[in-house]
Structures are given as structure tokens and as C-alpha cells.
Amino acid sequence: MGRVVVAGSINMDVVATASRHPRLGETVAGSAVHYFPGGKGANQAVAAAKLGAPTTLIGRLGTDAFGKELRAFLAAQGIDITFVQETAEAHTGTAVITLANADNTIVVIPGANSLVDATDVAATVLAKGDIAVSQFEIPLAAIHAFFKQARAADATTVLNPAPAIEFGRELLDLVDILILNETELGFLAGIELRDSDDHARFIEAARSRPIGRDKIVCVTLGKRGVLALVNGEPLIVAGRAVKAVDTTGAGDCFVGAVAARLAGGSSIGDALAYANAAASICVQRMGAAPSMPTAAEVKATLSARRPGERRDPTPGVR
Numbered sequence: 001m002g003r004v005v006v007a008g009s010i011n012m013d014v015v016a017t018a019s020r021h022p023r024l025g026e027t028v029a030g031s032a033v034h035y036f037p038g039g040k041g042a043n044q045a046v047a048a049a050k051l052g053a054p055t056t057l058i059g060r061l062g063t064d065a066f067g068k069e070l071r072a073f074l075a076a077q078g079i080d081i082t083f084v085q086e087t088a089e090a091h092t093g094t095a096v097i098t099l100a101n102a103d104n105t106i107v108v109i110p111g112a113n114s115l116v117d118a119t120d121v122a123a124t125v126l127a128k129g130d131i132a133v134s135q136f137e138i139p140l141a142a143i144h145a146f147f148k149q150a151r152a153a154d155a156t157t158v159l160n161p162a163p164a165i166e167f168g169r170e171l172l173d174l175v176d177i178l179i180l181n182e183t184e185l186g187f188l189a190g191i192e193l194r195d196s197d198d199h200a201r202f203i204e205a206a207r208s209r210p211i212g213r214d215k216i217v218c219v220t221l222g223k224r225g226v227l228a229l230v231n232g233e234p235l236i237v238a239g240r241a242v243k244a245v246d247t248t249g250a251g252d253c254f255v256g257a258v259a260a261r262l263a264g265g266s267s268i269g270d271a272l273a274y275a276n277a278a279a280s281i282c283v284q285r286m287g288a289a290p291s292m293p294t295a296a297e298v299k300a301t302l303s304a305r306r307p308g309e310r311r312d313p314t315p316g317v318r
Contacts, residue, residue, distance in 0.1 A: 002129030002155075002263040004048040004256070007058040007121050007146045008041015009113040009137030010074070010084065011093035012066040013248070013288055021100045036287035037073045039093055039113070040135040040162065043249045047256025047292040048133075049079045051278065053263045056080040058121055058146070059138070060112040062092035067112070073289070083124050087112050093137075102244040102283070108163075113138050118145035126153040131259040135160040135252075140167055147174035156262060160255045161188065177216045177268075179255050185219050195221050202227050203234050216268060220254055220279075222247075226272050237272050240280035240301075249288030254279040256292070277301045 015034040022028045037046075041059050049055040057079050061067035063086050070092065074081050093113040098105045116138040122145065126132060132150035134143045134157075147157045151174055159175045161167070164187040182202065186193035189205040206217040206229045218228040225239035257275035266274070278298045285291035293301075 001054065001265070002127070002131060003054045003056060004045070004131050004133060004259045004263050005056045005058070005124060005126060005150075005155075006041050006045040006048070006133045006256075006259075007116070007138065007142065008044065008133070008135050009039035009093055009108075009110070010037075010042040010057070010059045010061055010070055011039030011095045011108065011113070011137075012036075012070060013038035013095045013097055015097045015099055015248070015287070017099045019100060021098055021103070021105060034286065036290055037070050038095055038249065038288035040137045040160065040252050041113075042070070042074060043252030043288050043292070044133055044135070044160070044256040044259070045074070045079050046077050046289045047253045047278065047282075048260040048263075049077050050292050050294050051257055051260040051298065052295045053260035054080075055260075056083065056124060058083040058116070058124060060085050060087050060090075060116050060120070062086070062090055062112045063088045064092055066092040066094070077289075083120065085120065087115055090115055097248060099246055099248070102247055104246070104248050106248070108137065110137065116142045118142055121146035121149065126150050126155045128154040129263070130155040131158060131263045132156065133158045133160070133255060133259050135162055135255075136165055136167075137163070140165075140171060144171050144174070147171065150174075158255065158259055158262075160251070162251065164188070172211070175215055177218065177258070178211070179218045179220065179251075179258060181220050181222075181251060185217075195224060199227055199234065199236065203229065207232070218258070218272060220251055226254075226276055228268070228272055230268055235269060235272065237276045240276065242280050242284055244283040246286045246291065247283050249291055250279045250283045252288065253282040253292055257298070274298060274302070 261271035
């Protein structure tokens with residue numbers, strides 16, 4: 001079994017719940033405030049670790065109270081945090097989240113995450129069979145160095161280009177698997193996409209020249225499931241009907257689950273179906289990192305027959 005090695009952000013999520021989101025300039029009364037471990041890097045690492053993959057996280061924390069709490073939480077999940085450094089130069093990353101009717105708005109203050117650099121990622125040793133994962137809440141230079149190191153070691157690289165920002169072709173060329181939602185795909189391809197669009201539009205965007213045909217592209221579509229291009233051919237994973245409580249971290253759960261399955265030697269089809277089931281559990285719970293499911297929970301979800309579903313090696317994939 002390979003390892004999942006995540007280079008990414010670690011945040012404390014400050015979550016305010018309300019009956020609806022405020023309009024611009026408006027104040028609304030909230031119902032509660034919660035503090036949850038989060039950050040895209042930490043979320044993805046927690047997901048992979050709870051699903052049974054040996055997992056290493058590379059990142060930075062401040063020396064403040066949030067940093068101490070997050071370090072203890074990550075260690076308790078069984079994650080190797082040898083390469084999570086503490087820095088007094090900046091506070092621990094923080095996300096301020098408003099949650100209403102299962103939908104969220106998020107403001108991220110990077111803090112120590114913005115100081116992750118090439119020397120941080122160079123400290124870990126990658127090998128063939130490892131899955132190197134990153135996202136856009138740490139500097140692009142660090143991600144580029146991490147993926148370049150992964151390519152040299154013949155490890156598989158997985159990029160979740162979120163939040164969507166401009167980045168160069170040289171980074172994209174180092175990516176084996178792209179996992180993104182419709183907004184991020186539209187940003188990358190230079191077209192406007194909605195999650196309700198026909199699959200053909202997503203396929204066209206994923207095959208576009210800026211992205212290229214030499215990589216696997218996985219587009220998460222919420223309740224509609226997942227559409228992927230594998231060797232240029234579309235692969236569809238049907239959505240799972242559940243009552244969502246909090247969608248924060250669902251995409252990260254999906255990424256971490258895909259990485260965990262690939263590290264264990266599964267096919268991409270199996271990994272996508274498995275990750276789809278994992279994310280359907282995640283959205284039924286509050287918080288980001290704490291909502292990640294265990295392998296036993298995902299197994300139970302996959303074992304439950306859905307209306308009209310056939311039992312086959314990769315449930316929901318056709």
C-alpha cells in the first residue's frame with residue numbers, strides 16, 4: 001500500500017449558523033457558533049487517514065491556541081504530522097463560515113498557510129505508489145515543488161484547484177488527476193458552467209485545450225454525483241439522495257477518499273464510487289474535518305441497496 005501525502009492548509013473553522021444568509025450590508029441573528037478543525041489540506045488528510053490510508057500532512061500552524069488544538073486533533077486522527085511546522089511569524093489559518101440551510105459562505109484568512117514553501121515539501125520523501133495531493137490554500141510555488149518532487153519519485157499527483165485562481169501551464173503539466181467542481185472547471189476552461197448543465201458541456205470543458213487530454217479529470221456535481229474523463233472517455237457515478245446538513249468539507253472528503261483508494265491499489269472507477277459514498281456521509285454532519293467518515297461507515301453505505309441499483313464491483317458507475 002502506498003501513502004497519501006497531502007501538502008496543504010490547516011485552519012480553524014469558526015462557523016456561525018443562521019436561518020438565512022445576510023444580504024449585502026444586512027445583519028441577521030445567528031443561532032450558534034462552532035469551532036471545527038478545517039482547512040482543505042487538513043480535511044483531505046483526515047479523510048484519507050480515517051479511511052485507512054497511511055497519511056502524512058505537510059503544512060504550517062501558528063504558535064497560538066488554535067495551533068495547539070489543531071495539532072492535537074490531527075495527531076489523534078492517526079496522521080503523520082512530522083512535517084507540520086509551527087511558526088511565530090503568523091497566526092494559525094482561520095476560516096469564518098456562515099451556514100444557513102446547509103449552504104455556506106466562507107472567508108479564509110491564510111495566516112501560517114501562506115508561509116508554506118519549497119523547503120517544507122522537500123523534507124518528506126515520496127516513492128512510487130504514493131499519492132501526492134494538494135490544493136490552492138498554500139502558495140503555488142510550494143505546490144509546484146511538491147509535484148515536481150512527486151513526478152521524480154513516480155508518485156501520482158492529485159490537484160484540487162480550489163479556491164479557483166490563475167495558475168501556469170507548468171503546474172498543470174505536473175498533474176495526473178484533477179478533482180474540481182463545475183465552477184472551478186469553468187474557470188479553468190474559460191467558460192461558464194452550472195451544476196445543472198448537461199454532461200456534454202462538462203465533457204467538452206474537460207477536453208478543452210487549457211486542460212489537455214493527458215490527465216484524469218473528475219468533476220464533482222453535488223447531488224448529481226460525479227462525471228470523470230478517464231483516458232478521454234466519460235465515466236459517470238450517480239449521485240446519492242441524502243438530507244444535507246452542512247456541505248463544508250464535502251469536496252475535501254471526496255478528494256481524500258479518492259487518494260486513499262488509489263493508494264490501496266484500487267482502480268479509478270472504484271475510487272470515484274467509493275469517494276462519492278464517503279462524501280454523501282460527510283454532508284449529513286456538522287463541521288469539516290470532524291465530519292469525515294470511517295471505512296466501516298462507507299462500507300455500510302455501499303452495501304445498502306438503492307432503488308433501481310444493481311450490485312456490481314463499482315456501485316453507481318456506468
